[in-house]
Amino acid sequence: MAAVQTEQVNLTINGQSVTVPKGTLILDAAKAIGIDIPIFCSHPKMAPVAVCRMCLVEVEKMPKLQPACAVYVAEGMAVRTMTDQVNKYQKGVLEFLLINHPLDCPICDKGGECPLQDQTYQYGPGASRYDFEKAHFDKAVPLSDKIVLDRERCILCWRCTRFSEEISGERELALIQRGVHTIIGTFNDEPATSNYQGNWTEICPVGALTSRQYRFISRPWDLDRTASVCPGCSMGCNIQIDARHNKIGRFQSRENVAVDDSWLCDRGRFSFPNFQRKDQERPMIRRNGAVEEVSFDEAIAFTADALKQAGGQVAGWASPADTNEEMFLFRRLFREVLKSPHLDHREGSVPDTDPDDMTLPIADIERLDHAIVLGGQDVIDAAPVLHLRLFKSQRKGVNVLKVAAGDGKQALDIVPAEALAVGVLATEANKKAAMDLQDKLQQKVKGSVRRLIVTTGPNGRGAKDLGILPHFAPGYASLNGQPGKGRVDWPGAALKALYVHESSPLNAFSPSDAESMWLPKLPLLVFHRFKPSPVDAMAHVIIPGHAFTEKTGTVTNMEGRPQRILDAIDAAWIREDWRVFMAIANKLGADWRYDSVSDITADLVGALPAYAALNHGERVRWGERS
């Protein structure tokens, strides 16, 4: 590994002294002391190209203006960013950029959050001297089923093409033609197939690349913005939920360098229609074959009564999209109140889980010598943004090996004994093979071998941490010989009731064949869920619940990082799911007194001190077993 560059360089910018590490760009040195240099093509995640020429500044002893985005600082350098020459030129380059730009801001999705618009206000000329017909290009070109391209708005900053080359490595977007005729496009105009296209819309500094889902939905200033986590998979990418009139307009990325490195995949980004609420529902009870609408209180009383009659013969399924706080109460309801060990969050049967599944943090992949992706594309499909991290790592020199789940031997042969840092990535389904490979590698190599198991759902990891499993207490503690039955065994387990709690259509309770036979015969099925589903028809009680995007709490990603989600959508006519759990428990004799989600979080951290990590934005560490 390269030694850390610590050599410092002193320079002045607009007369202000600044000391930055060698290898810093003028642009970043200026940013460090609060001096804004306008940019379009420059992007912190991409190599400098200096094509837009917006950032030109004066550097003493250099005859020409220099691009701040591409010139590195040097000892004694004197930079000036606000001189008459620079200001005059900034007006000039904006005038150039606008001569062929349609200036259709009033109908452009980007208007209001557009760097071209903002910088024209700040640095540009008030009026253009260009009085010819503008160059015309195709508008509203469908690049794929997700993205529309307006070639007239494009200012050819190359951000999207560079993303395609440097960040996703797919090289799907390219520059076509030359000069003023240059356009962005795909090879032969074939539809783009990348799973990362949404990022193009976010890095586009104009309204050229826009999302078809969000097109003409809202003006940016009309959006309510809520910090959350993507419900798409166990990666835990940070998102901002932008909603208008209490309806989700889009998911935008919210950079967390340790997790998503500021990117989202399309599967997660464009999953939001699943979370749009259609109707105002009330709880329903099936009595004597007829379904009737009831109040929440009535539904809770009915459920408590029915669960009581089932005695301990009741199973509970909480979806891997539930919050840790909900799971904490759900587990208490079952273990402490209903005295049942039959808890699960899984779809089927997957191998035992343990804290060693997350000894390799996502960001550490970049610092490995060898990253073995066991199962290849399966792992990427399970957590698509991992691909971007792996590609970035590869560009930094990490040997990324993608091998089929059964071909661990191949990786074992390739990784040399001198390797210092090796990582094994796999899905839960291939966990046994991953552990086997990890053991063999550990015997072979000098350094450490760590693994990262991709879990299911945005909080599959939290479900395991909190013991929504038949065979573990919270914190992977032993159950002292009283394990319950897991989901696959429920149909044959003579149960009298099942309580299903579901927060996301992406992680729904989908009955298996055996369950489809069993459920209609079950005396009591409580279905506490966000969205109607085929399971409704079999349920005796349907309790409407909040969606992932409507609740506050914490979820834990695959690497064990608990992160907060906040309610972006107000569905106040529905009782919070945790209040329903509490009411049922209290009806059955408990005495829980939580006033808010943060009360539960505090209790959770008290019961599981490792979860104090969430107050520091860190990963949960279970005593560093490795």
Added chain:
Amino acid sequence: MPLKPVLTKDFAMENLEQLAVYERAGGYTGFKKALEMQPDQLVEMVKASGLRGRGGAGFPTGNKWSFLPKGVYPRYLVCNADESEPGTFKDRYLIEKSPHQVLEGILIGSYAIGCNLAFIYIRGEYLPQHEALETAIDEARQAGYLGKNVLGKGYDIDIILHRGAGAYICGEETALLTSLEGYRGEPRLKPPFPAIKGLYGKPTVVNNVETVANLPHIVNNGAQWFKAIGTPTGAGTRVWCMSGHVNRPGNYEVENGTPIRELIEEHGGGVWKNRKLKAFQPGGASMMVLLPEHLDVGLDFDAIAKAGSLAGAGGMMVMDETTCMVDAARRFVKFFHHESCGKCTPCREGTFWMANLFDRFEGGEAREADIDLLLEIGYNIDGRSFCPLGDASTWFPRSVIKFFRDEFLEHVSEKGCPFKKPAVEAVA
């Protein structure tokens, strides 16, 4: 003064393009001699000769070679034969008449810098010249000048000949390398300079055809002999491509420092049709216009620069008194607009805007304010664009405004071009 050619002295020989004839004229003795020397000695020799690059910028060739980092291999020599500057046709002539002279120069340069694989990037339209080089390379390979262990001296060298696809920008050295690698022909960010990270990320020297053609003669006759030709800061000769309104257009090799008057009046036979000289452009389409008062300036990088223009790639374009300078500028601006690669904003948008404005002058709808607007646009392009293409697109039109503002005003007041148009308009 009679011509004292170096590069073209044997060009009257029949079939000089054939290896046997070239050898009879003393060909490949320079290369053989070079192989007896240490590469470092050769670099020093070229430095001492004062040879400056003939591609346009006039950078000292030996210095360029010595910038290659020590111990980094492989390294490449690329011969830039993408001669695309309007008004230049010397490389084409040198290749056509004596392809082996070019190859020999490449071999000497390659040996000097420690390169085992050299490239020639030739303009796509130069098909006969491409064929000439192809034949010459085959001949040289069969004769043992190319390949493994050439002439039994333990040195391996081969040459790859590559045709460009017709973009002017690919004559710019970094764009040439990018194109040679198979990417879009667009200039690259400097630094790193090609000497450090050039072709395929390896140390690379890019030399013009005429530059390398000088090398056999320097090796044969010595640095001092070469330095004695021409001017103190401009050693040697240059092949000037003379075109336009002269009686005898063509390539003329003259000693550096020869007065421009001699080139145009003696060798070129003076302005045609007994007309008066109005202006000339000494370095090709990019360069600033000069006037009859500059006729006594010497043909030399520094002297022409002092006079307010640049020697560039040696394209001497002569314009007689009937020339519409606004239209001349329009032609060239349209050329740069057409050839702008589109990478950077000022060049992409600025040349487009300038072209529109010039059309307006010729169309008779221009306003007086458009003259200063042209200067403003030029100011915002020159020194601001990514590579010299953008900068150079402004030099000729701005110099024309400087010397011929009256003609622009006439276009405004007369609502059109005051000059009689030629029957057929050249196609850029």
